[in-house]
Every structure is written in C-alpha cells, then in structure tokens.
Amino acid sequence: MKMLAAGTTLASALAIAAAPAQAADAARGEQLYARCAACHALASDRVGPRHCGLLGRRAGSVPGFFYTDGMKKSKLVWDDKTLDRFLAKPMAVVPGTSMTYDGVPDAQDRTDLIAYLRKAGTGPQCSRP
Numbered sequence: 526m527k528m529l530a531a532g533t534t535l536a537s538a539l540a541i542a543a544a545p546a547q548a549a550d551a552a553r554g555e556q557l558y559a560r561c562a563a564c565h566a567l568a569s570d571r572v573g574p575r576h577c578g579l580l581g582r583r584a585g586s587v588p589g590f591f592y593t594d595g596m597k598k599s600k601l602v603w604d605d606k607t608l609d610r611f612l613a614k615p616m617a618v619v620p621g622t623s624m625t626y627d628g629v630p631d632a633q634d635r636t637d638l639i640a641y642l643r644k645a646g647t648g649p650q651c652s653r654p
C-alpha cells in the first residue's frame with residue numbers, strides 16, 4: 526500500500542512536470558509576487574512604482590514616481606517580452622536602475638508573474654482611482 530501511494534505521487538509529479546512550459550498560471554504568479562511586495566504594491570508607489578496598469582505602459586512613466594534616468598531612457602514598453610527580459614536580469618537590461626534585485630531566474634516563474642501582473646493590473650484592486 527505504501528509503495529502504491531508513493532507511485533501515485535510520483536505519477537502526479539511527472540504529470541505536473543510534463544505540463545506545457547508556456548501555460549501561464551496567474552494564481553501561482555500571485556504567490557510569486559511576494560518577492561516583489563517588499564518594494565512594490567499594485568495600487569500605490571512604494572520603493573518601486575505601482576503595478577496597476579503596468580502592461581502596455583511605457584517604462585518610467587508613473588507620474589510623481591522618482592525613476593532613474595536609466596529607466597526613463599530605456600524606451601521600453603511593458604509587454605510580455607520586455608517584462609520577461611527585464612525580470613530575468615533587471616540590472617543588466619536597464620543599466621543604472623535602482624531596482625537592485627537579482628531577478629527571477631526561472632522562465633516559468635516569470636511567465637506566471639507576468640500573467641498575474643496582467644490580470645491584477647486591470648482587476649478590482651486597480652479599478653479605484
């Protein structure tokens with residue numbers, strides 16, 4: 526019986542591992558967002574700028590937030606591609622950025638985080654002015 530239980534667990538672990546790498550999981554992304562919450566919130570600026578409305582906005586464009594020149598001059602527009610690049614290695618992609626964070630090395634983690642940012646950015650927490 527014990528063996529069977531272990532086998533079942535292994536099988537489900539393999540099923541999870543075999544899931545398509547690109548499927549984005551916003552709920553998982555919400556949990557991963559804990560890594561960002563030391564500096565960011567959705568609806569208000571903290572050490573870093575608010576994330577409401579992030580997808581589709583130009584880098585360095587939240588009014589009243591004090592960005593670095595590096596961020597303002599990066600000419601990035603935040604979409605899946607630019608966020609994926611930036612979150613992998615913030616300080617390499619935007620030289621001089623004050624986001625002194627090593628980055629999110631795992632591609633699936635980044636995909637899930639971006640799915641969360643997209644969903645939350647237009648959700649109830651962001652709909653109030």
Ligand code: HEC
Nearest residue numbers: 560561564572573574584585586592593596622623624626
């Ligand atoms: C140590 C604090 C810190 C952490 C942790 C952090 N950030 Fe940041 N973030 C910043 C700061 C500061 C800026 C502004 C950077 C600048 O002006 O160069 C920023 C900027 C950004 C921007 C650009 C926003 C804009 O308006 O152009 C994005 C996107 C971003 N962070 C996403 C994230 C995500 C996602 C995480 C978690 C994986 C994260 N950050 C973790 C401090 C942090």
